[in-house]
Amino acid sequence: MRRINFTNTQVASSQTARGINRGVVLNLIRRRQPISRADLARVSGLQRSTVSLITEQLIRERWVVHGPIGRLPRGRRPTFLRLNDRRAILVADLRPAQTTVGVADVNGNFLSQETMPTTRDSRLTTEALAAKIRHLMTVHSDRVFEGVGISIPGRFSESSQRIVFAPNLGWPEFDFKGTIEQATGMRVELENAANACALAEVWFGHGEKVRDFVVVTVSEGIGTGVFANGQLIRGFNSMAGEFGHVPLDPNGPLCTCGGRGCWEVYASNRAALRYYHESIQSSDGLTFPDLLALADSGDPLAAKALDRMVHALGRGMRMLVSGFAPEEVVVVGELTRQWRRFGPAIQSELDVGLPGGHPPRVRPAEGTMARLRGTVALVLQKHFGPSAGLQELEAEDSRENQVMSS
Amino acid sequence: MRRINFTNTQVASSQTARGINRGVVLNLIRRRQPISRADLARVSGLQRSTVSLITEQLIRERWVVHGPIGRLPRGRRPTFLRLNDRRAILVADLRPAQTTVGVADVNGNFLSQETMPTTRDSRLTTEALAAKIRHLMTVHSDRVFEGVGISIPGRFSESSQRIVFAPNLGWPEFDFKGTIEQATGMRVELENAANACALAEVWFGHGEKVRDFVVVTVSEGIGTGVFANGQLIRGFNSMAGEFGHVPLDPNGPLCTCGGRGCWEVYASNRAALRYYHESIQSSDGLTFPDLLALADSGDPLAAKALDRMVHALGRGMRMLVSGFAPEEVVVVGELTRQWRRFGPAIQSELDVGLPGGHPPRVRPAEGTMARLRGTVALVLQKHFGPSAGLQELEAEDSRENQVMSS
DNA sequence: GCATTTAGTTGTTGACTCAAATTATATTGG
DNA sequence: CCAATATAATTTGAGTCAACAACTAAATGC
Numbered sequence: 001m002r003r004i005n006f007t008n009t010q011v012a013s014s015q016t017a018r019g020i021n022r023g024v025v026l027n028l029i030r031r032r033q034p035i036s037r038a039d040l041a042r043v044s045g046l047q048r049s050t051v052s053l054i055t056e057q058l059i060r061e062r063w064v065v066h067g068p069i070g071r072l073p074r075g076r077r078p079t080f081l082r083l084n085d086r087r088a089i090l091v092a093d094l095r096p097a098q099t100t101v102g103v104a105d106v107n108g109n110f111l112s113q114e115t116m117p118t119t120r121d122s123r124l125t126t127e128a129l130a131a132k133i134r135h136l137m138t139v140h141s142d143r144v145f146e147g148v149g150i151s152i153p154g155r156f157s158e159s160s161q162r163i164v165f166a167p168n169l170g171w172p173e174f175d176f177k178g179t180i181e182q183a184t185g186m187r188v189e190l191e192n193a194a195n196a197c198a199l200a201e202v203w204f205g206h207g208e209k210v211r212d213f214v215v216v217t218v219s220e221g222i223g224t225g226v227f228a229n230g231q232l233i234r235g236f237n238s239m240a241g242e243f244g245h246v247p248l249d250p251n252g253p254l255c256t257c258g259g260r261g262c263w264e265v266y267a268s269n270r271a272a273l274r275y276y277h278e279s280i281q282s283s284d285g286l287t288f289p290d291l292l293a294l295a296d297s298g299d300p301l302a303a304k305a306l307d308r309m310v311h312a313l314g315r316g317m318r319m320l321v322s323g324f325a326p327e328e329v330v331v332v333g334e335l336t337r338q339w340r341r342f343g344p345a346i347q348s349e350l351d352v353g354l355p356g357g358h359p360p361r362v363r364p365a366e367g368t369m370a371r372l373r374g375t376v377a378l379v380l381q382k383h384f385g386p387s388a389g390l391q392e393l394e395a396e397d398s399r400e401n402q403v404m405s406s
Numbered sequence: 407m408r409r410i411n412f413t414n415t416q417v418a419s420s421q422t423a424r425g426i427n428r429g430v431v432l433n434l435i436r437r438r439q440p441i442s443r444a445d446l447a448r449v450s451g452l453q454r455s456t457v458s459l460i461t462e463q464l465i466r467e468r469w470v471v472h473g474p475i476g477r478l479p480r481g482r483r484p485t486f487l488r489l490n491d492r493r494a495i496l497v498a499d500l501r502p503a504q505t506t507v508g509v510a511d512v513n514g515n516f517l518s519q520e521t522m523p524t525t526r527d528s529r530l531t532t533e534a535l536a537a538k539i540r541h542l543m544t545v546h547s548d549r550v551f552e553g554v555g556i557s558i559p560g561r562f563s564e565s566s567q568r569i570v571f572a573p574n575l576g577w578p579e580f581d582f583k584g585t586i587e588q589a590t591g592m593r594v595e596l597e598n599a600a601n602a603c604a605l606a607e608v609w610f611g612h613g614e615k616v617r618d619f620v621v622v623t624v625s626e627g628i629g630t631g632v633f634a635n636g637q638l639i640r641g642f643n644s645m646a647g648e649f650g651h652v653p654l655d656p657n658g659p660l661c662t663c664g665g666r667g668c669w670e671v672y673a674s675n676r677a678a679l680r681y682y683h684e685s686i687q688s689s690d691g692l693t694f695p696d697l698l699a700l701a702d703s704g705d706p707l708a709a710k711a712l713d714r715m716v717h718a719l720g721r722g723m724r725m726l727v728s729g730f731a732p733e734e735v736v737v738v739g740e741l742t743r744q745w746r747r748f749g750p751a752i753q754s755e756l757d758v759g760l761p762g763g764h765p766p767r768v769r770p771a772e773g774t775m776a777r778l779r780g781t782v783a784l785v786l787q788k789h790f791g792p793s794a795g796l797q798e799l800e801a802e803d804s805r806e807n808q809v810m811s812s
Numbered sequence: 813g814c815a816t817t818t819a820g821t822t823g824t825t826g827a828c829t830c831a832a833a834t835t836a837t838a839t840t841g842g
Numbered sequence: 843c844c845a846a847t848a849t850a851a852t853t854t855g856a857g858t859c860a861a862c863a864a865c866t867a868a869a870t871g872c
Contacts, residue, residue: 011426011427011829012427012828014827015829016422018418024417036819037820041820046861047860047861048819049823050859072817073818074869074870075817075819075870076817076819078818078820212646228634228646235732236618236732240634240730241729246724246725246729323729325640325642325644325648418860419827419860419861420860420861421860422828424827442850444850453831454852455829455852456828456830458853459828478849479839480848480849481849482837482848482849484849
């Protein structure tokens, strides 16, 4: 048994280097698959011998498998390596109106995906979700599941193990995570939806090139995920990122969070619908996509409502940009479907009057299903993320011990 | 010569472990000096033999020296180790009205300190500053200087090598850093004043225990330094932290930055003076300390002006707290002199109506001279901070090469 | 067939941590 | 005074790892 380090400081052992380099190689394979050992050595700067040892270990750990044999103008043919996509992750995106459940492989490709309604009855919805997950596990029983990742419209408190700040969901506090874990027998990871989107960008989007960016999710409310110094900012008790509930006007309308004049009161999908209903002096059961369609078909009042919303969106973003100086602002939500309309409007809000430096690029999220894809990253973080190497070693150790004792 | 790694990924070599552990031991000595090798081994979790090798290296590098011999109830006496305080750092705090220059040892203790006026003439002031630094170097010629650290009321752009956003200073852009470097022959590090205060907290205050906190400097303007995930958030082009220039009211009074209704327009020392002058319908040459004294002696209008300022301060802090979920908010500035008056008022602003979680502690900065002490940390970061180990190895290499070639 | 080129493996070396043995130096109790 | 004991610090040997170099494997072109 390896002794656990009870001290506060984190010292390096002889295996630290291997752990780091294992992570580097594993992530290079993930990003550039299929890739040969020789190319891994070239791109990482490690020796070919070292790469061979590490890839051997990764194949033994079943993270990597041999792919096809390459073909070159001269010389011995390379054997390509790629991730073992028999390893899969169960994912879910819990939203106030609708929940999406799916299965994805380690590359973030979805093997299966379905939706179910989210009701106000928290227990019932949770059990239905757990049942769906169990069902997907039997459908894809040929895969090895690494865990369950769920994006939530709120915060998960480590200390109380509860979803603690989800005003748009309206559920009472209960053991959501534990319920799913017991029903599925899998480890469950919860993360705020905006943070999940940020993870998706880093893992399946531009990668670690952009070290400072902000994700703004615009739907029923407004969520923000902040990536700074190449890391997700979680804050004390994982509560960081609630810029959606910063008051723009302390005397403004009431927000679902209990405050007044929060940013999301002015800039969410709900806000646009409210603007529209105010202007037509009635309130039918219009949805935000309906409003988008109306504006697209030339309804001036719908367009005006959306313009007000986008203006408010830009105002709040200026706060984020002043504070974080991100390189990009990534927007997630239904309004990105008409990016041609909204993109330039938001960009122009950020292009002028900001203190110093270059204004950030504003762009819609890469690909669809950012939330769901982010939860894949959430689960994979433990195996692929920084300092994952040593954890894997420990795991391998204990497996070996089990074999020896059996 | 060690080959430099041109690849994008950062791989570990056989020396990585030593680099990490060297940093751990060096910082333990810094924090807990005087300390014996045996205690270092106990507290770090490293083997005593490893600690001996590392401390030997640190003594060879002249970062550490032998201290007094200890005394224990039984057994061999330990030889204490401590930092070599013959190594010193030149520090300066450039403020719109006054500049402080000083010399500090590696422990952040000031050996010498003096002030000079900051004028609108940037060249003249810079040359006067350089002259003061040169003078201090001759006065303390028995020390080895590691570099110059300067805190500035603005931002230093790496790309242009200029101070780029310092509206309260009012200097044109010019090569401030290069001028000082040429005049002194030392490497100069510049950092925003609020960030410097944050560094001071981590290096000479509570340490790495608090991983998420925010520093708010209140003087001519308002500056913010954000520490999240145990790191200083610098953002793209080091522009992060300009929350002082987030507009609270887009139609508010003009700010020195060119915007309207910025937070600092409502919550800085200047704002309090403006409130007071408005209420007495005149504007004499009152300073902020004068205003504090007036309020303390019972002037109701002065008290009211300060209350308005503190209220605005709290309003902006709520934005920071919502966004970062810091564990503490640290306040720097003249107003902390009457903390008994302002502390509870600010705390109560943050205690109610914030989404979920615990409200952060609000407290004044530890010790005095936070800005200056922070610049000490700024210079030491390179030697003591994470990943410093390998840099030191490179440096030692080149020194050895020089010796060999001579 | 043979030089050439590229992929991947094997064996050696040096750097490092760790564990255990050893040395140094103190106190205490006969 | 001398053994027993306790603690600090060093020395020595073992194991792990990356770097390096030499090697084998497998392809192409003349």
